Amino acid sequence: MKPFASLAARRIRVYPRAQIRYVPPPCPPWPNGSNSWSPLPLMPRYLYRLAILMLLALSATAHASKFMFGEQDSIRMVAxxxxxGPGNTRLFLAHRVTMKxxxxxxxxxxxxxxxxxSGESKQYINLPTGAELRAIQAGGYLPKPLPPTELSWFDYLMGYSLWIALFAIFVLPWLKKRLLDRA
Structure with a gap:
């Protein structure tokens, strides 16, 4: 008698072992109504995001060079x-921008x-005002009038990136949930 002959006689299809696939049953919904898996299904999602931010803050001591803390000045050369200057160093007209x-x-x-x-990326000397500034401009050392100082859109984007990140982490998912609940 051939192996599986009785199965063939009953018209039961026999698959080779390589074709057998396990398909898990569908996941039942969690008590909070969500079908997605999460380690703590009853914890609201904003607490997950807050926990992730806290972990980032705590791990920042190991990666302090990747994050910014406190005030940081940047000196951008204009002309x-x-x-x-002091010690016979060369001076240049610069635009000072501070990020907190x-x-x-x-x-x-x-x-x-x-x-x-020149040669110092963080050191600067305040520009004189009033009569001293007019004397320097009259001597031809500085342009008269000074060009207007303004920040670019990229400066604003980088300067307010914490607020943009918080909006993306907390407000956008909340808005998405509210819009999906209405539908």
Whole structure:
């Protein structure tokens, strides 16, 4: 008698072992009404997001170079000058921008013009005002009038990136849920 002959006689189809697939049964809904799997199904999703932010904050000490904390000035060169500063260093006209941050920047401030020091990325000398500034401009060391200082849209995008991230993490999912509940 051939193996599986009795199965063939009963017209039961026999598949080779390689073709057998296990299909799990559908997942029953969780008590909160969600069909998606999560480790703690009863915990609201915004608490997950808050927990992730807290873990990022706690792990930031190991990765402090990737996140920003406190105030950070950036000096952006606008025009070279023939003026010399302390220690006979070369000065240039610069635009000073300050970002305040906690993990990501949350505000940006335009601080106007300063004298940047060549070779130093974070040091500057405040631009004089009044009669001293007019004398420097009359000597031809600075342009008269000074060009207007303004931040670009990219500066604003980077300067307020914490608020954008919080909006994307908390508000957008809430809005999505509200819109789906209405439908």
């Amino acid at each position: 070279p000058t023939t003026l010399s 941050a906690f993990l990501l920047p949350y505000t940006i401030t335009d601080n106007g013009y300063v004298f940047g020091i």
